[in-house]
Amino acid sequence: MSKKNKARRRAPASPARAAQAKASQVRTSQPASGQDGDISPAEADAFVQEVLTSLWEGVASGDPLRAELETATCMAFPYVLGQRDPADVESFIATVLVNGAVRRRTPDGAALLRLLMTLGTQATRRAASRALAELTGEGIYPPEWVTEIGKAAPGQAWRRYDVFGDDEAIAVTFSYGEAEHGIVVQVDLAGIPVATTIGVSSNAAKLIEAISANNEEFDRSEQISLAEARVRMLRPLDRAGRDESPKLSPSSIAYLPVARSRVRRLPEGDGGPRTVYTAADRAAAVEEFMASPEAAEAVAADEASTRFWAEVLTGYSGRIPGEPPDQVGPRKLAHILLGHVPNTVVLTPAQRGHLEPAVTAWIRWSAARRELGEAGTAVLLEQLPRVLSRFGEAYDDPDAVAIRGYASGLATSAADVSWLSDSVGRRMFALPIPEQHPRWTWRTRPTGTAWWRRSSASARRPPA
């Protein structure tokens, strides 16, 4: 399939996505115009001129943060136009930015190359490094302040999270000399953790004030170590902006290289051990549920099916080592019942018929165990009928039926989700679903394995 014929992606449309909106409570400066990536050619031309003008002004300003942001904004330009193929993005950066910087044959051009070496991918760094060597070989050197770029000193880190475990936002302050700034990264924890919103603020104090405020019923905040902040942001930022990940706003994609650069400045290893939950922990949680008062009625009606669903729900937590087996939120519930289960598990009529009582019992047990209180429990129980009303359609979807074939013989209710994901990805590589498959959707894709990414470029997001 040609790149031009790739299906355009739409914004996530799951109702459960609504909970994510709270992520953006922190106001950030706006590096680029546009919101949805669809702009006209005339707007694009004007945008290019504006961005390039701002870039050179930023580089000439001698302000490291401003120069970084302007450079990152330029690097995001292909993405704003809807281009997500990494090779094309690299090509744009090499052609427009690296070559453009060399052509100027000025210290500012050399400064831009140094910026690209800090913010770019490995390929960009190599290209910029070679180009900078060419300029310095001619006696053209970047200005002195450029040596500070990317060497911002970390300050403090905070985490804001919802009590259900669906989302978290991590904010970290940094300083260039006396001047403080901060980054904030919203992470979607419902599937494989991925950064969904990224911001940079020149007002670090206000950023921390916003993220640590206790003004939402189901949100909590805590100060965390810089090392823990690194752990929580590193992989989600790696996954952000990739072809199969949720689409980022233009401002988030522009901030992404700066955030990645800052995370590399955070220390490793002094964050203390995070709890790791094993298959044994998940099995113990299932036993605890089965013996609980919340499960009594469902167990009495159909013990085997109740156990089956308990294993599915606890097993899903296995995709993240630090996720407690009893954790579920409104969005994660939708991920499990409308994505994970239809894509991987072949249900018997008894299991399908016992879905509602078993999951209702499990949610009540989970909420009680986590002390979510009446209001928190109500949020989960209100979500359940919405998800269940769509379960039949999701499970019987021809795409889901096809994908379940890839998990044939592998998927048991207690199967390790990460292993299952890798195995399905491997089988899809061995035998891809034909590209002409008419209704290949984001919802029905398995998960983001490397095999999957490379063998399914036509994955799309679900319809609204």
Place this chain on the structure above:
Amino acid sequence: MTSEEFGEAAYRVVEELWRDEDNPTYQAASRLFADGLSRHDVIHRLAGTPAPTVGSSVIR
């Protein structure tokens, strides 16, 4: 290698990739894939015939 022999070899490679991750074929495919080879080229390589530069392989 005749086209029939290649077809059989490619079929065998796909079958081994499908079966499990603990076989030499999968390990080799992983290495080739990590090196940037496409699925088409990986299977050609493992089946014993370098991929043609232009073609319309049924296993692409």
